Amino acid sequence: MARASVEAERKEQILAAACEVVSEIGFKSLRIADVAKRAGTSTGTVHYYFDTKRDLMHAAFDWNFTQSLGRRREILESDAPATQRLRDFVESYLPEGAATVGAWHVWAELWVEALHDPDLQELNERVYGEWRRAVAAIIRDGQDAGEFREGDPVVFANGLIGMIDGLSLQVLLGSRSMTADRMRAVCEQVLGWFFLAP
Amino acid sequence: MARASVEAERKEQILAAACEVVSEIGFKSLRIADVAKRAGTSTGTVHYYFDTKRDLMHAAFDWNFTQSLGRRREILESDAPATQRLRDFVESYLPEGAATVGAWHVWAELWVEALHDPDLQELNERVYGEWRRAVAAIIRDGQDAGEFREGDPVVFANGLIGMIDGLSLQVLLGSRSMTADRMRAVCEQVLGWFFLAP
DNA sequence: TGGTTGTTTGACTGGTCAGTCAATCATCCA
DNA sequence: TGGATGATTGACTGACCAGTCAAACAACCA
Numbered sequence: 001m002a003r004a005s006v007e008a009e010r011k012e013q014i015l016a017a018a019c020e021v022v023s024e025i026g027f028k029s030l031r032i033a034d035v036a037k038r039a040g041t042s043t044g045t046v047h048y049y050f051d052t053k054r055d056l057m058h059a060a061f062d063w064n065f066t067q068s069l070g071r072r073r074e075i076l077e078s079d080a081p082a083t084q085r086l087r088d089f090v091e092s093y094l095p096e097g098a099a100t101v102g103a104w105h106v107w108a109e110l111w112v113e114a115l116h117d118p119d120l121q122e123l124n125e126r127v128y129g130e131w132r133r134a135v136a137a138i139i140r141d142g143q144d145a146g147e148f149r150e151g152d153p154v155v156f157a158n159g160l161i162g163m164i165d166g167l168s169l170q171v172l173l174g175s176r177s178m179t180a181d182r183m184r185a186v187c188e189q190v191l192g193w194f195f196l197a198p
Numbered sequence: 199m200a201r202a203s204v205e206a207e208r209k210e211q212i213l214a215a216a217c218e219v220v221s222e223i224g225f226k227s228l229r230i231a232d233v234a235k236r237a238g239t240s241t242g243t244v245h246y247y248f249d250t251k252r253d254l255m256h257a258a259f260d261w262n263f264t265q266s267l268g269r270r271r272e273i274l275e276s277d278a279p280a281t282q283r284l285r286d287f288v289e290s291y292l293p294e295g296a297a298t299v300g301a302w303h304v305w306a307e308l309w310v311e312a313l314h315d316p317d318l319q320e321l322n323e324r325v326y327g328e329w330r331r332a333v334a335a336i337i338r339d340g341q342d343a344g345e346f347r348e349g350d351p352v353v354f355a356n357g358l359i360g361m362i363d364g365l366s367l368q369v370l371l372g373s374r375s376m377t378a379d380r381m382r383a384v385c386e387q388v389l390g391w392f393f394l395a396p
Numbered sequence: 397t398g399g400t401t402g403t404t405t406g407a408c409t410g411g412t413c414a415g416t417c418a419a420t421c422a423t424c425c426a
Numbered sequence: 427t428g429g430a431t432g433a434t435t436g437a438c439t440g441a442c443c444a445g446t447c448a449a450a451c452a453a454c455c456a
Contacts, residue, residue, distance in 0.1 A: 006433070026314050028226045032414065042435050047415065105313060112310040114371050115303060116224050124371050132375065151387070158376065159361055159384050166363030167356065173312050173322050177330065178356065186357050189349070193391070204403075230444065242405050245445065397456100404451070412442085421434070426427100 011049050011059075013039045018060035023105035027057065027113060058119060064106040065127045071099070076134050082142030083195050089135065090187045093164050095171045096180045104172055132157050142195075149194055156194065163190065209247050209257075211237045216258040221303035225255065225311060256317060262304040263325045269297070274332050280340030281393050287333065288385045291362050293369045294378045302370055330355050340393075347392055354392065361388065 017039035021030050032053060036043045050056035075088045095101045114120035135157035142148030167186060170178035215237035219228050230251060234241045248254035273286045293299045312318035333355035340346030365384060368376035 010433085026310065028311075029314070031412090043414085044416090044435050045433075048433070051415090053414065108310050108313060111367055111371065112224065112306050113226075115306060116227070118372075121371050121373075124368075125373055125375070128368065128373060129375065155384050155387050158365065158380070159388050162364030162368065162384070163357055163361040164364065165367060166360030166365075169309055169363060170322075170326065170360065173309065173319050174316075175319075175323055175326060177323070177327065182356070186353050186360070189353050190357050208403090229442090240405050241444085242447090243403075246403070249445090251444065399456090400454085402451105402453080405447105405449085407447095409444105409446080411444095414439105414441095416439080417437095419435085421432100423432080424430085426429090 007049070010041070010045070012063075013041070014046055014049060014056070015060050015063040018056055019064050019102065019106050022057075022060065022109050023102040026105075027109040030057075032056075057113070058123070061106065061110045061113075061120065061123060064103055064110075065123070068103050069130065076138075081147060082138050082145060083147045083191075085138050086135070086142065086191060087188075089138070090160075090164065090191065091184070093168065094180050094184055094187075095168050101172065104168055108169065108172065128161070131161055135161060147196060149196055160190070163187070205247070208239070208243070210261075212239070212244055212247060212254070213258050213261040216254055217262050217300065217304050220255075220258065220307050221300040225307040228255075230254075255311070256321070259304065259308045259311075259318065259321060262301055262308075263321070266301045267328065274336075279345060280336050280343060281345045281389075283336050284333070284340065284389060285386075287336065288358075288362065288389065289382070291366065292378050292382055292385075293366050299370065302366055306367065306370065326359070329359055333359060345394060347394055358388070361385070 014035060018030070018035045021034045021038055025034070032043050032046050035056070036046045039046070046056065050059060072089065072092055075085060075092060078085055078088070080088070093100070095104045110120060110124065114124050132154065136153040139148060139153035139156055143150060143153065164187070167178060167183045171180050171183050212233060216228070216233045219232045219236055223232070230241050230244050233254070234244045237244070244254065248257060270287065270290055273283060273290055276283055276286070278286070291298070293302045308318060308322065312322050330352065334351040337346060337351035337354055341348060341351065362385070365376060365381045369378050369381050
């Protein structure tokens with residue numbers, strides 16, 4: 001066993017580095033040596049903590065999600081009105097800041113890798129379950145408070161999350177027709193249709 | 199120059215094979231030898247028509263789009279009511295049949311590859327422009343015919359296409375919470391909110 | 397028929413990189 | 427202090443594969 005403190009710290013360093021490299025050059029181009037360099041260590045050390053490249057990437061994908069969830073905990077657990085929480089949630093997803101864009105890149109790589117990897121599909125399933133439940137809970141709150149029109153919260157959560165994913169991809173691809181600002185406008189429009197006028 | 203007939207036929211064979219292989223094992227795992235075998239030819243011949251792997255894949259991505267558009271031409275150019283055309287369009291996108299699922303896989307690979315390739319971003323831009331225009335045109339028709347509520351057609355087209363992309367990804371990932379049937383239900387629900395009752 | 401151009405083949409090469417390993421260093425504790 | 431265990435290093439190896447190339451084959455035409 002690695003000594004607990006060193007192990008946790010070093011793994012974190014390596015996972016953060018792996019996510020940065022994936023975000024910058026993509027999974028396909030990622031070399032263990034790139035990760036090692038970015039983490040300020042050697043390939044030997046990377047392999048000391050992660051047996052294979054696959055293990056490393058699975059752990060990195062998982063870590064990426066944990067970090068994303070952490071960055072949104074404040075929003076999800078806030079006791080602001082549901083309309084506000086939903087707006088904040090959507091806003092926090094817009095691919096604008098470096099952290100969010102980086103996390104989105106890693107997500108996109110995960111998706112495509114998962115197309116041919118059942119273990120990653122399982123990770124996706126777990127994570128999307130969490131997002132879906134979180135959004136559906138906000139919607140239910142909003143409906144209970146009369147801020148939100150009726151309808152199946154899960155259907156709306158699925159539609160909203162799906163739309164965010166699809167639009168974000170276009171933004172990440174640098175589309176001239178779908179900038180972060182335009183995405184914000186589309187999301188606001190859609191939310192507006194579902195919020196009841198105050 | 200290759201003799202026109204042979205060249206066109208052989209290129210088509212190779213591109214179709216490339217798309218099949220990408221769909222089955224992913225871009226990252228694709229070997230020129232796989233494509234050659236699938237096309238019933240040799241690696242030498244693949245390289246005779248496509249200088250590099252990158253050239254081959256760019257052409258394959260382009261070809262995949264042309265085929266997808268062809269499969270939908272009938273719907274887009276039909277003179278059925280706008281509501282029907284939009285329903286048919288969405289239905290045609292559901293990742294169910296082999297051809298559609300295959301095309302989606304190739305799309306997903308294109309997206310991720312494009313994150314780090316400006317030429318592919320350009321292809322994405324062109325293609326999305328076409329989809330967006332096609333959908334917006336249907337919506338405009340529907341609004342003119344009073345079948346559809348008012349609002350910016352482009353905003354709605356963007357929202358709808360984004361949602362389809364995001365949901366399709368989850369279906370492709372084999373999510374137990376997002377099957378093709380559930381996706382159909384979400385899309386119908388959303389379309390229902392925007393169609394005016396007859 | 398024989399020459400020209402277009403097409404096909406697969407063995408081969410050069411470069412790349414994940415993963416291994418033996419050596420070294422650091423930390424802890426008896 | 428010295429031995430044990432944990433941690434780190436980077437040179438090395440074996441597998442892999444894109445792209446090359448020389449040789450062969452096919453279609454066409456003069």
